[in-house]
Amino acid sequence: MRELEMDAILESLKKVESRKVLPKSQRPSQQEAEEAVKTLLKWMGEDVAREGLLDTPKRVAKAYRELFSGYDENPHDSLGRTFEEVGGYDDMVLVKDIDFHSHCEHHLVPIIGKAHVAYLPDGRVLGLSKIARTVEIFARRLQTQENMTAQIAHTIDDALQPRGVAVMIEAEHMCMAMRGIKKQGSTTTTTCFTGAFHDGHNEQTNFLNLLRLGRK
Numbered sequence: 001m002r003e004l005e006m007d008a009i010l011e012s013l014k015k016v017e018s019r020k021v022l023p024k025s026q027r028p029s030q031q032e033a034e035e036a037v038k039t040l041l042k043w044m045g046e047d048v049a050r051e052g053l054l055d056t057p058k059r060v061a062k063a064y065r066e067l068f069s070g071y072d073e074n075p076h077d078s079l080g081r082t083f084e085e086v087g088g089y090d091d092m093v094l095v096k097d098i099d100f101h102s103h104c105e106h107h108l109v110p111i112i113g114k115a116h117v118a119y120l121p122d123g124r125v126l127g128l129s130k131i132a133r134t135v136e137i138f139a140r141r142l143q144t145q146e147n148m149t150a151q152i153a154h155t156i157d158d159a160l161q162p163r164g165v166a167v168m169i170e171a172e173h174m175c176m177a178m179r180g181i182k183k184q185g186s187t188t189t190t191t192c193f194t195g196a197f198h199d200g201h202n203e204q205t206n207f208l209n210l211l212r213l214g215r216k
């Protein structure tokens with residue numbers, strides 16, 4: 001691998017690693033979170049004392065707890081153990097159309113999309129459900145699509161040390177659909193390639209062709 005490329009990879013790894021999760025001891029209490037929701041409701045112009053809204057702060061806090069549960073999970077652990085008994089299989093493993101719901105870090109508005117993840121094994125494979133699990137953990141944090149794509153690729157790269165990882169995410173950003181320029185139905189595509197997918201034209205083309213298969 002050329003030195004420059006190595007530098008680029010290390011740089012992006014550092015960026016992924018530097019996303020610190022606030023320790024639980026430094027987080028506000030449930031009650032403070034509910035108060036914050038109440039403040040927002042009032043700021044919007046709502047009467048927080050009306051019946052329909054009485055339990056809303058509690059419900060929002062509970063929903064956020066679930067929608068953002070990715071902060072309390074370690075994606076490295078979620079990949080679990082890797083398996084060496086692969087019967088000599090060394091071709092591409094592709095898991096496509098992994099549905100996810102995330103939230104953009106700029107507006108806290110949903111990002112809805114699909115992730116496609118492939119890797120080229122180097123003697124070891126992952127449990128297939130673990131890939132979807134990794135996507136989910138990163139989706140359940142505030143995201144930019146670019147960052148999520150890189151995080152998934154580098155986490156799998158790190159844990160499995162395969163010959164390469166390819167990640168493509170296609171998603172619709174509700175912050176674009178619902179506000180501002182109101183571009184409804186437009187999807188954003190991002191990719192991240194490491195190792196052989198990054199260096200090899202054939203590997204990348206194979207991945208893109210496999211994704212196209214079965215599409216209308």
Ligand SMILES: [Zn+2]
Nearest residue numbers: 104106107175
């Ligand atoms: Zn946004």
